[in-house]
Amino acid sequence: MAKIELRNVSKRWGSFIGVDSFDLTIEDREFLVLLGPSGCGKTTTMRMIAGLEDATEGEIWIGDRKVNDLDPKDRDVAMVFQSYGLYPNLNVYENIRFPLRVRKVPEGEHDERVRRASAMVELDDFLHRKPAELSGGQRQRVALARAIVRRPAVFLMDEPLSNLDAKLRVSTRAQIKNLSHELKVTTVYVTHDQIEAMTLADRVVVMKKGVVQQVGTPTEIYDNPANTFVAGFIGSPAMNLMDGTVTGGVFQGRDVRIGGLDHADGDVTLGFRAEDASVAGPGEEAQIAAKLYTIELLGDAVMLTVRAGGALVSVKAPKDFRAEIGEPVGFVVPTECCHLYDRKSGERTGAWHRPQGDGVPSASDAERIATTPAGPM
Template identity: 75%
Template sequence: MAEIQLKNVSKRWGSFVGVDNFDLTIADREFLVLLGPSGCGKTTTMRMIAGLEDATGGDILIDGSRVNDLEPKDRDVAMVFQSYALYPNMNVYENIRFPLKVRRVDPGTHDEKVRRASAMVELDDFLHRKPAELSGGQRQRVALARAIVREPNVFLMDEPLSNLDAKLRVSTRAQIKNLSHELAVTTIYVTHDQIEAMTLADRVVVMKNGVVQQIGSPTEIYDRPANAFVASFIGNPAMNLVEGEVADGTFHAPNVSIPGLSAADGKVVLGFRAEDANVVQNGGQINAPIYTMELLGDATMVSVRIGGALVSVKADKTFRAEIDDPVSIEVHQGHCHLFDAETGARIGG
């Protein structure tokens, strides 16, 4: 088992900073997700842990031992890539077995280990096939089995589901979740998909431009985003963010007036989630014409324009109206978040 410590880890290429001063302890058996947009430094962080990139500064420790100078093969980590990286000339059985041969594991144990790993990802009926004869989801499961068979201290998964279609992503995500519970191995998972982060992680690290924005459980990050960037990145739809100003405890923006807020007077960004507001007959704090409506099955998403922002609210699935019809939206001040207009940092607790 493995605890991983990243102590002020940085990666620079000349003047470009890929990862800046990353400081975190990942607990033994924890499932940690690195989340952020393309180019935020999440994959670079993972590659430094794996030994595929050299850290420019800081220390990487696995079970208390500094591994900065160790080759990837000596770090006892198994990596699952977005591209599967399977050997096309080998069948599924030999692809899964390959890490055992490379590491010179007792050949007498190979068959048992391969079949155990293949059973975990439901590949028993495909062991004779070549990768070209498999679907994308099956190939990804071969890559997972090849990582499992090594019985590593750490799993590193780099966007493993991004090449799969939506339905396969859901089923494979469930499989990864179940595997992480069954194997109880420290796992670091990289994704730009916030749904994957929310459903898989024990803790999420949200990154932007190489800098950690917030670390916390999915619930903490969803309910109390540290800044406007995190608020806009987590949630489907993302949190509504409206620029305006507070005067005497009331937030004002075009077509918006929300009283009862505890904040100093001045410019702010107000945030609230679609499910934390209601469409009402009248008397709401937001009054504007409908910009668009989307039927989601279990709800109707109603959107209005407030200044330059599109504000979305979940209405009952039976709600019906036309574009440009006036609508009144009620937002409870207890569900409102305030962010600094300049820095984006959260205001208040």
């Protein structure tokens, strides 16, 4: 097994910067997810680890070896791509076996290793089939088994679920999670899907335009986004973000007034999660009051959306809540669930103002969690 170290790694093509000063240690057996929108540099980072791209600057270490000058075949990594990359003329058994033949593994070991890998991904009944006879999910499992059979030091997975439909994505995601637990191999997984990141990762690296925005556990990144980009990218729905001004501890924006904030006066962006607020009951003071823009049934709840603070703001309500579009509605937003960001830079300036002694992080504690990566940066 192996630890991966990226030491100030950058990738440039002329004046274009694909990855800028990426500095991170991925621990042995850790499942790390690189998350971000298309073009943020996550796949380029993985390709540099694999040796498919040369780093312009910096060092890449796998275990105790600097691998910058090693060919991909000498780095002891196995890759699973978005495209399955199967050989159409070979059956499933031979597709899984192929890396063993290329690496000249003694033939006496082939059958046992192929069948063990196929069992892990539940393909025992399909070993005789050709790729054309398989579903998309089954083909992806063949690609996984072909990587597993190698017994590499590192798994690299580049958006392996992107070509699957919604139902298959859920089941294959569960399979990858189980395999990660069973194999205990250092894994770097690239995705733009924040649900995949939150469900699979030990740690998540959120990237934007080649720059790391935040590193942390899924819980840390969800509960304490370091900036408005992370806040707006993580979560379904994303965090509500509203522009306004804090004066004397009171945030005010269009149709919004939230008091009790421990923050200096000035222009800020205030954020909170849809599940942290509620509909104001009879006689209860609402911090947000506006007309209902839309109502969506989610099954276990309904999502209410209004226009407030210059943005669309969503709040979850009980599934039996009923209202018509255009009706006035009020929301209660607990002060302790509010996050505050600098209006210009988008960087976090405060959050989680709670009474001490209730087992919940204070503002200073949460600030530290949000801005301190879970590993070296």
